[in-house]
Structure formats: C-alpha cells, structure tokens
Amino acid sequence: MKNLPFIIPAIIIAALSIIFPAVKVLDLLSYTFEPIIKSINSVLSTPPLGTLFEDPTSTAQLRTNDDTTNEPLSVLENKVDTDGALPVDNMSVSRAIRKVFLASQQAEGAGAKVRRSIGTPQLRNFSPFLMLDHFSVNPGAGFPDHPHRGQETITYLLEGGIDHEDFAGNSGSLNPGDLQFMTAGRGIVHAEMPRQNADGSANVGLQLWVDLPKNLKSCEPRYRDLRASEIPQVTVDDDKVTIKVISGQSHGVDSVKDLAYTPVWILDVTMKPGGKITQPLPEGWNAFAYTLEGDALFGEGDAKRKVEQYHNVVFEPEGQVVHVEVEPTAAKEARFVIVAGTPLDQPVVQYGPFVLTTKDEVYKAIMDYQGFTNGFERARDWESEIGKSMKH
Numbered sequence: 001m002k003n004l005p006f007i008i009p010a011i012i013i014a015a016l017s018i019i020f021p022a023v024k025v026l027d028l029l030s031y032t033f034e035p036i037i038k039s040i041n042s043v044l045s046t047p048p049l050g051t052l053f054e055d056p057t058s059t060a061q062l063r064t065n066d067d068t069t070n071e072p073l074s075v076l077e078n079k080v081d082t083d084g085a086l087p088v089d090n091m092s093v094s095r096a097i098r099k100v101f102l103a104s105q106q107a108e109g110a111g112a113k114v115r116r117s118i119g120t121p122q123l124r125n126f127s128p129f130l131m132l133d134h135f136s137v138n139p140g141a142g143f144p145d146h147p148h149r150g151q152e153t154i155t156y157l158l159e160g161g162i163d164h165e166d167f168a169g170n171s172g173s174l175n176p177g178d179l180q181f182m183t184a185g186r187g188i189v190h191a192e193m194p195r196q197n198a199d200g201s202a203n204v205g206l207q208l209w210v211d212l213p214k215n216l217k218s219c220e221p222r223y224r225d226l227r228a229s230e231i232p233q234v235t236v237d238d239d240k241v242t243i244k245v246i247s248g249q250s251h252g253v254d255s256v257k258d259l260a261y262t263p264v265w266i267l268d269v270t271m272k273p274g275g276k277i278t279q280p281l282p283e284g285w286n287a288f289a290y291t292l293e294g295d296a297l298f299g300e301g302d303a304k305r306k307v308e309q310y311h312n313v314v315f316e317p318e319g320q321v322v323h324v325e326v327e328p329t330a331a332k333e334a335r336f337v338i339v340a341g342t343p344l345d346q347p348v349v350q351y352g353p354f355v356l357t358t359k360d361e362v363y364k365a366i367m368d369y370q371g372f373t374n375g376f377e378r379a380r381d382w383e384s385e386i387g388k389s390m391k392h
Contacts, residue, residue: 289324
C-alpha cells in the first residue's frame with residue numbers, strides 16, 4: 001500500500017499518452033491532476049510541482065530558467081584532465097557573474113525546512129546540478145523512506161548528526177564535517193533521519209543532487225562516505241583563508257579521488273576580514289558559490305558584487321578563475337562553498353526523485369517502483385528502522 005500514490009498517476013499517464021500527443025501529456029497533468037501530484041510530493045519529499053516534469057531541451061543543449069544556453073561537454077569525448085594543478089597567471093580570465101539570488105525557504109520531507117537555490121524557478125537544471133538544499137532538521141522531523149533513480153546525492157553535514165539506512169541493508173551515520181556520496185543508479189530506497197541532539201539543536205547541512213551520465217543511470221547503487229578527518233585543507237593569504245578541499249583541487253592541494261561518477265569540485269572556504277583568494281576552476285564547467293555565513297565580495301574590478309548570507313552566486317562558464325574577498329572592515333568572517341561540475345550533453349526529465357532523459361524512462365521508473373521491479377525488488381515489504389519513528 002505504500003506505493004498506492006504512484007498507481008493512479010501511472011494509469012492516468014498511460015491513458016493520456018494514447019489520447020493526446022506525448023509532448024502535451026505532462027503539461028496536461030500539471031494542471032488537471034495537480035492535487036494528485038502534490039500528494040505524491042508530500043510522500044516522496046521531492047522538489048515542488050514546477051520541477052517535476054522538466055525537459056528543457058529538444059537538442060543537445062541544456063537550458064537554464066533564464067534561457068541562457070550552456071555549451072555542453074561530452075563526458076566521454078571531452079573529459080577534463082584535472083590531475084595536474086590548474087595554473088593562475090596574469091593571463092587568467094576571471095569568470096563573470098551571471099546572477100545572484102536569495103535561496104527560497106520551504107518545507108520539505110517530514111517537518112524539515114530547507115533553503116533551496118538550485119531546482120527553483122531562479123535556477124533549474126544547471127547541468128550537472130539538479131538541486132541544492134541548505135537544510136535544517138529538528139528532532140522529530142526528517143526524510144523517511146523514499147526512492148531515487150538516475151542521480152547522485154551529496155550530503156554535507158555542518159552541524160548535528162544524520163543517520164541513514166537503505167533497502168540493501170546499508171546503514172551509517174554522518175557527524176559534523178562528514179559527507180556521503182550516494183549513487184542511486186537504477187534504483188534505491190532509503191531513509192535519512194536526524195539525531196536527537198542533547199541540547200535540542202537542529203541538524204544542519206547541504207544536500208546537492210547531481211545528474212548521472214545517461215550510460216550510468218542503470219548502474220548499481222553505491223555509497224562512499226568521506227569523513228571530516230579525511231578532507232585535506234590548505235591555509236593561504238597569511239592564514240586569513242582556510243579551504244577544505246572536499247573534491248577537486250585548490251592551491252596545490254588535491255582531494256580524495258573517485259567520490260562521484262560525474263566530475264564535481266566542492267570547496268568549503270572560510271575567510272577572515274581582509275582575506276582574498278583567486279580560485280582556478282576547470283574551464284567550461286558550470287560553477288556557483290553558496291554563502292553559508294557572513295558577507296563576501298565576488299568578482300573583481302567594477303564587476304565586484306557584495307553577496308550576503310544564504311545567496312547563490314552563478315558564474316558564467318567562460319574564464320579560468322573566480323575572485324572572492326572579505327572587506328577588511330567586515331564585522332565577521334565569511335563561509336561559503338564553491339561548486340563546479342562538467343555539463344552533461346543530455347536532456348533532463350525529472351519526476352521528483354526520478355531523473356532520466358526521456359518521458360518514457362520516467363513512466364517506467366514509476367511502474368518499476370510501484371511494481372518492485374528492475375532495481376526496486378528489495379523495496380517489497382521493506383521498511384527502515386530509523387523511519388519508523390515518524391509513525392509514532
């Protein structure tokens with residue numbers, strides 16, 4: 001019975017596909033069956049209605065919400081070699097800022113609150129990135145049993161603790177500074193639940209959804225945990241700037257390798273007043289920064305922009321470096337993450353936690369999940385232990 005919310009929409013989709021041209025079925029569902037889709041959202045802890053069916057391209061190019069096209073790179077044909085340090089010299093071109101916007105607050109999961117900056121009308125399907133949530137989960141709330149297919153999720157815990165469990169018998173915990181890289185592949189069902197902290201404080205972190213290349217969407221699911229103690233860091237600018245190199249490289253320091261299938265860089269930067277950095281990024285990759293604490297200045301010269309807490313800074317793909325600094329007179333230090341990833345040369349069709357490349361694949365994912373087939377066999381009669389607390 002836990003899959004009942006999928007049965008009715010799946011039947012309706014199949015019927016409408018016969019009656020109407022396929023390209024119109026999803027638009028019709030968005031208006032005619034909005035109550036049904038909203039009920040599914042509440043069960044699955046997924047992005048809002050506007051992001052459920054998203055096919056932003058009918059060609060090889062991906063399109064962001066502001067109709068700015070990206071020049072995609074083929075994962076197989078144009079793999080970027082980032083094993084060597086990226087140089088910074090006087091000829092390096094600074095990346096321009098495309099836009100800056102405040103993350104939107106919304107409820108998610110079961111009683112959780114998030115600030116979402118990717119996967120909203122402000123920035124949708126910024127390939128390879130699908131969603132970025134800055135979450136705050138109090139004891140008694142969380143993300144009980146829910147499925148995924150076709151993407152990777154990267155969870156970075158900043159405060160508190162999170163326990164996880166899946167239908168394959170895997171379980172574990174994240175502590176402050178830890179990360180989990182989960183590849184959903186052909187299908188996984190899991191739960192992510194917060195700790196009951198002794199002081200009653202919230203559990204805070206970031207979760208980033210990354211698209212998988214089409215040829216890896218049917219791979220077996222897997223986990224890779226990265227503990228805080230394993231993350232290399234570097235201090236620069238007379239100890240005014242500390243960079244945790246979660247993935248990628250910075251100032252001659254390389255990260256742990258083979259964390260995600262889709263090439264992604266993640267740098268956690270803490271900057272004292274008066275500090276500044278020039279950070280190289282792989283050219284052609286899509287990149288953004290998200291501000292966790294304080295204010296920082298992004299860009300250089302006349303294009304420099306002051307960015308406050310909880311804002312997303314989206315960079316143009318042209319250029320080799322990004323410049324960031326904190327004013328010497330700032331009242332406090334700033335903390336932000338810089339994230340970059342290689343764009344994927346493929347369309348995105350997303351229905352909540354199912355991220356595929358065609359509508360037919362999405363329909364099949366719904367049927368596979370509700371029928372316990374093709375990767376979801378172990379979901380039959382499975383219920384997480386940590387998720388049971390939400391029923392009491």
